Amino acid sequence: MSAVTPPIAPTELAQLNERSREIFRQIVDSYLATGEPVGSRNISRLLPTSLSPASVRNVMQDLEMLGLIQAPHTSAGRVPTEMGLRFFVDAMLEFGDLAAQDRAQIDAQIRAGMSSKSLEGVLTEASAMLSGLSRGAGVVVTGKRDQRLKHIEFVRLEPHQALVVLVSEDGSVENRIITVPVGLPTSALVEASNYLNARARGRTLAELQQEMRRALDMGRAELDDLTARLIATGLASWGGSASDMPQQLIVRGQANLLEDLRATEDLERIRLLFADIEAKKDLIDLLGRAEAGDGVRIFIGSENKLFSLSGSSMIAAPFRDASQKIVGVLGVIGPTRLNYARVVPMVDYTAKVIGKLLNG
Structure with a gap:
């Protein structure tokens, strides 16, 4: 624990x-x-x-x-x-081991998420599962994972625009629109796609960018000028590395927070909490604070700005990839009377299961 x-x-x-x-x-x-x-x-x-x-x-x-x-x-x-x-x-408060029934349900639902063959599918399932077991809202934030690439393609949209499509090995897809010279031949788009695909598979975006930068700078790319500029523009559109991609927030089970309301002020508290959750940047920032420690973090009520009005609590824990780099945070949001003794080991165990999955 x-x-x-x-x-x-x-x-x-x-x-x-x-x-x-x-x-x-x-x-x-x-x-x-x-x-x-x-x-x-x-x-x-x-x-x-x-x-x-x-x-x-x-x-x-x-x-x-x-x-x-x-x-x-x-x-x-x-x-x-x-x-x-x-x-x-x-x-x-004494935190015991998670019940065998809860462990089995977590393992089963994470495996169900794996059937989607994407990290987003696994994390969505994890968020829904935490919500169901805790009767709160399950939350996950990720996007820091420097994913390995599987395929890159340039697709023309308009005479002056092209779409750059990045497909990762986990099945996730990221798109960027770039500006291209009017009259750029379709053959340049095909050549750029082929050239990158011959070098991209299994590499992270940061690694591919670094290699292409060296090759283009030294004139070793053996590409015509238009294609070389297209590749440089396409890779630059990701702003440096995959770790700079916008963080993704997944929230499931907000309806659970409407259950067991006891008074008009409870309804107002939940309305404020929903507004807090909708303020995604603030929630992502709060989840990011859970990265500061190795284990579970507990945020109670007005201890943090986000929940200062709604009087809610959040229990969160980070999960890591194969290199032990923190790549996301998951947790549970609910009223301050959350069942801490049960939810803390639940969040802790789920984070470890996700980490093992990412470690292959």
């Missing part, structure tokens, strides 16, 4: 006595299970040792002063604050 974000709790929180910790645990467990505030009388019934509701209330007041719990509206019950959830996740 990979390490989770290091604890951030202040010293006084880490020194809570056993009674306070147990009462706090019961409040958090109740909130994660029901989303409802819980009162001292119910807590006193749940404790393993006998304690009066009045004594529980005294401890709850101390916990509230520390900023770990709060009373929503005028309710007599308490729910954990975002800081309380962070303290619970970092200092108190």
Whole structure:
């Protein structure tokens, strides 16, 4: 199991006595299970040792002063604050192994995605699977993979435009439109395609660009001037390397977030969350922060700008290719009362399965 974000709790929180910790645990467990505030009388019934509701209330007041719990509206019950959830996740929650049934379902659905013979198909299946198992929204961002090429073709669109088509070994296709001289003969497009295909297969775009640059600079390409310029323009249209291609965001299961709404403010929170997800750049940037560590990262509520209004959480983990380079991040978005103990190992295991797949 990979390490989770290091604890951030202040010293006084880490020194809570056993009674306070147990009462706090019961409040958090109740909130994660029901989303409802819980009162001292119910807590006193749940404790393993006998304690009066009045004594529980005294401890709850101390916990509230520390900023770990709060009373929503005028309710007599308490729910954990975002800081309380962070303290619970970092200092108190135990992450066990993923259940065998969940492992089997993840393995089966990833294999189902492989039938599409494309990385996008695998990641789409992974996103949908995470959504189904967590009852949240499954998210994946990728696009950093320096893919091996299978085929390149130049296709005329207009007298002054041509389409450059790159097909990768995993079946993914990228297109770029380039400007060509009016009157450029079709034979130049064919010659450029043939020349590159004789050298492209199995290479990354960056490797092919480097080789072509050297050949063209040294005059070793044995091409006429028009074809040489066409090749240079076509390769330059990718802006340097395959790793510079726009990152792709896959989101599945947003409808799950509409389930189990308890109040009008819940509906407003979900509306804000949908708006956050639609702001793809911000979501991609947040997922990118999960690349900073080796394991699972947990983002809770207003700890990050993206979820500051919707009060949501995200659990994310990076996955790597054969060279151990991080090539993407996957995760789950949901309310702050996500089942962290189950979802964290689920995200961690899925990232490792994807990584093994990429390693061949």
